[in-house]
Amino acid sequence: MTGRGRPGKARSPDTKCATCKTRPEELKPYVPKSPGKGFAEEKQKRTTKEQKPKVQKKAVRFEEKPHVQSTCKDKTTKPFTEKTNKQQSTPTEITKVPVQVTKACAKRAETTEQSVEKITKTPKDTTKGSLKPTKAKKCGGKAKSAEKNLEELTKVQPDAPKDTTTASMKTTKAKTCADKAKSPGKIKETTTEMLPETPKKTTKVCVPQERREDKVNSILNKTLENLKIKRDERSDAAEVINKIVKTITVHLKKNTQCFKEVTDLPTGSYYENLKISKPDEFDIMLAIPVDRVNVNPFGDDGAYYSVELKRGESPLQKFLEKNILSASKMLKEFRDEVKKCVKRFPVCKPWKIGCPAVTLTTTVQSIAISLDVVLSIMVKSSWPPFTNEGIKIDGWLGTKEKQEYKRKPYYLVPKYEGRGNVENDGVLAKDTWRVSFSHIEKAILKNHGSEKTCCEKAGARCCRKDCLKLLKHLLKLLKEKDSSFDKFCSYHAKTTLLHACCSRTKDSDWIGSNLSSCFQLLLKDFIGHLEAGVLNNFFIPTQNLLSGPTQSKCKSLALRIREEWENGFPIFK
DNA sequence: CATGTTCGCGAGTGC
DNA sequence: GCACTCGCGAACAT
Numbered sequence: 001m002t003g004r005g006r007p008g009k010a011r012s013p014d015t016k017c018a019t020c021k022t023r024p025e026e027l028k029p030y031v032p033k034s035p036g037k038g039f040a041e042e043k044q045k046r047t048t049k050e051q052k053p054k055v056q057k058k059a060v061r062f063e064e065k066p067h068v069q070s071t072c073k074d075k076t077t078k079p080f081t082e083k084t085n086k087q088q089s090t091p092t093e094i095t096k097v098p099v100q101v102t103k104a105c106a107k108r109a110e111t112t113e114q115s116v117e118k119i120t121k122t123p124k125d126t127t128k129g130s131l132k133p134t135k136a137k138k139c140g141g142k143a144k145s146a147e148k149n150l151e152e153l154t155k156v157q158p159d160a161p162k163d164t165t166t167a168s169m170k171t172t173k174a175k176t177c178a179d180k181a182k183s184p185g186k187i188k189e190t191t192t193e194m195l196p197e198t199p200k201k202t203t204k205v206c207v208p209q210e211r212r213e214d215k216v217n218s219i220l221n222k223t224l225e226n227l228k229i230k231r232d233e234r235s236d237a238a239e240v241i242n243k244i245v246k247t248i249t250v251h252l253k254k255n256t257q258c259f260k261e262v263t264d265l266p267t268g269s270y271y272e273n274l275k276i277s278k279p280d281e282f283d284i285m286l287a288i289p290v291d292r293v294n295v296n297p298f299g300d301d302g303a304y305y306s307v308e309l310k311r312g313e314s315p316l317q318k319f320l321e322k323n324i325l326s327a328s329k330m331l332k333e334f335r336d337e338v339k340k341c342v343k344r345f346p347v348c349k350p351w352k353i354g355c356p357a358v359t360l361t362t363t364v365q366s367i368a369i370s371l372d373v374v375l376s377i378m379v380k381s382s383w384p385p386f387t388n389e390g391i392k393i394d395g396w397l398g399t400k401e402k403q404e405y406k407r408k409p410y411y412l413v414p415k416y417e418g419r420g421n422v423e424n425d426g427v428l429a430k431d432t433w434r435v436s437f438s439h440i441e442k443a444i445l446k447n448h449g450s451e452k453t454c455c456e457k458a459g460a461r462c463c464r465k466d467c468l469k470l471l472k473h474l475l476k477l478l479k480e481k482d483s484s485f486d487k488f489c490s491y492h493a494k495t496t497l498l499h500a501c502c503s504r505t506k507d508s509d510w511i512g513s514n515l516s517s518c519f520q521l522l523l524k525d526f527i528g529h530l531e532a533g534v535l536n537n538f539f540i541p542t543q544n545l546l547s548g549p550t551q552s553k554c555k556s557l558a559l560r561i562r563e564e565w566e567n568g569f570p571i572f573k
Numbered sequence: 574c575a576t577g578t579t580c581g582c583g584a585g586t587g588c
Numbered sequence: 589g590c591a592c593t594c595g596c597g598a599a600c601a602t
Contacts, residue, residue: 231579231600238580271581273598446598456597 216568217516220470223572224515227276227469233367237279240364241371244342245284248373251341252286258315258330259337262286265411267438268372269472269490272445276469276476282371283357285438286334287378287411290316293325295384295412298424298432301543302386305412305435306427307377325377326431327414331356334375353420354430356413376411376436383410384435390539391440396450396505405443411436437539441494454507461512467519468497471526477571478560485557487549495545496526498538523565530558 245264252259268283269275292310307325309316319330335351338358351359357372383406393402412433420430445465453459471493479485500522504510510518529535533551537543546554564571 228600234600235579242580266581273581 212568213516216520219569219572220516220519223473223569224466224469227473229275229277229279233365234279236364237282237367237369240362241282241369244360244362244371245373247341248338249286252337255341256337258318259286259288259334260315261289263289263378265376265439267442272442274445274465274468274472274494276473278367280367280369282369283374283438284371285374285376285411285413285436287376288316289378289380290314290325291380293379293381295379295381296425297384297386298427298429301547302384302540303434303537303543304416304432305384306425306432307412321431322426324427324431325433327416327433328420328428328430331375331414334358338373354416356415356434374413376413377433378409378411380409382406384540386540386542387435389541390537391437392502393444396502397444397447398450401447405440408439411439435540440539441498444498448501449507450505451507460507462507462510463512463515463518464497464501464510466512466515467510467522468493470519471496471522474523474561474564474569474571478557478564481571482560484553485549487553488557492529492535492545493526495535495538496529497522499536500525520565523561527558527561530554530561 249262249264252262263286265285265287266283267285268281270279270282275281290307290309291314292312294308294310295305296308298304298306307327308323309320309325316325316330319326319333321329335358338360342360351357356376357374360371360373362369362371387406391402391405413436414432415434416429416432418429420428422429448464449455449459449462451459454462472490475485475488475490475493479488501510503525504521529546531554533544533546533554535545537545549557
């Protein structure tokens with residue numbers, strides 16, 4: 001039971017600003033494939049796939065990336081056009097990819113131009129069908145808690161401009177009720193409601209706000225539906241990415257001394273099941289264990305550190321500068337090694353100063369994919385004192401869980417801000433490391449319920465992750481519309497959710513059918529952080545993740561979000 | 574809604 | 589210590 005119930009610990013860092021990486025190409029019109037043919041081919045593909053030796057699947061996994069929280073590294077990912085596609089011409093480095101290569105190809109071609117966004121708008125017929133049920137279901141659920149939602153909403157939106165809505169609502173009230181009556185399951189209630197003698201609840205349910213609520217609810221659910229990652233796309237991307245990662249780790253283990261002990265930690269939203277739209281960003285943290293180190297803060301926010309190796313033999317000695325482990329030296333070598341083994345790969349890598357990742361990009365079935373390979377060192381001693389006031393999950397996940405997490409190692413990634421040659425106590429900024437808890441983030445998100453059964457088959461489904469997906473999506477869309485928001489990233493959204501979970505700790509605060517009100521509460525939180533210009537790192541509260549963007553940018557983003565909210569999220573439509 | 578598929582992931586096993 | 593297998597959960601799909 002230990003094993004399977006709640007594995008508890010996995011790691012997932014989602015540090016990177018997914019948003020930063022947003023590529024316009026991601027949003028292209030969706031071209032539905034013809035039902036008949038598509039289906040047939042689909043079948044075929046699947047079968048073919050099954051034939052591929054399963055063996056292969058296991059091995060590879062991706063690492064997590066260190067967070068790039070406050071400073072969104074703008075990875076100028078240039079989708080370059082390589083064809084990793086399945087052609088026999090597969091790069092030699094990659095282990096032979098038998099059968100499947102061909103298979104996907106054929107079918108793929110058709111799907112190429114799909115884009116998430118469109119999908120949303122033009123649900124293919126099939127999707128539509130499935131959507132309906134969902135919707136209906138939600139409504140049903142909602143109805144039950146209508147009163148509650150209403151209250152919450154009212155509270156939440158102080159100055160919501162529902163005046164107009166309200167007005168129209170009133171007039172349409174009767175109609176709403178009537179409509180409702182039509183929906184199965186509702187009939188009973190409705191009937192009662194219609195009776196003059198039973199005005200109470202009935203009336204309440206039919207209030208204008210509820211109508212608005214229904215609409216918002218429907219939009220959010222539809223949006224979520226469209227954010228789902230297609231199975232085939234995921235499959236194809238995973239195949240390529242896993243192969244690349246495998247290649248890299250094998251190379252490092254076999255051909256290097258200093259990185260021999262590497263282990264890979266898949267992190268980031270893909271591995272947290274929080275990736276939206278397309279499987280186009282992967283984060284793999286490649287961790288090198290270090291023993292006997294002294295870790296000293298660099299700067300005053302507790303996020304950056306210098307690492308001193310105590311005496312003794314270590315494969316990392318070549319990276320020492322006066323006993324200090326030089327992040328820049330180590331990263332340089334790491335990058336060179338990675339480059340070596342992916343040379344024949346359809347990958348290329350631009351890289352930003354101060355960025356801990358080697359970003360590889362490729363194209364799989366017309367989807368530009370980036371893989372951030374992040375060097376990190378794993379420190380097994382206790383967490384830095386700056387974390388003492390962080391990770392306040394006692395009321396949510398429990399103290400024991402927290403202790404479990406704190407017993408795990410933490411990671412440091414070669415990342416700095418500002419100028420690399422700035423010196424502090426004899427240490428150069430470029431040789432410093434930023435702490436990363438992506439593995440803990442991943443574990444927490446995977447195991448996010450106050451009840452052990454949250455989201456399990458036997459338990460109640462919550463909407464925590466759905467809320468986060470929506471917030472990420474909203475932020476991403478706003479950034480696309482206004483490039484001056486580029487300093488904001490998905491890590492801000494994730495951190496906001498983590499804080500929110502600590503203040504609304506019970507699973508009943510996040511009931512799945514209350515998506516709309518929960519999401520709006522989360523927005524309220526986010527707006528609050530933006531207006532205050534303060535969003536503390538979840539693990540290191542002394543670090544303000546909003547110190548990057550200016551106050552006025554924060555305020556204007558807050559304003560934009562409020563606008564969307566008050567108008568029923570037109571941006572999602 | 575129930576059932577099936579695939580990927581990710583931890584546990585177990587054998588070497 | 590490893591590589592590999594097995595079985596399960598999550599999410600997508602039918």
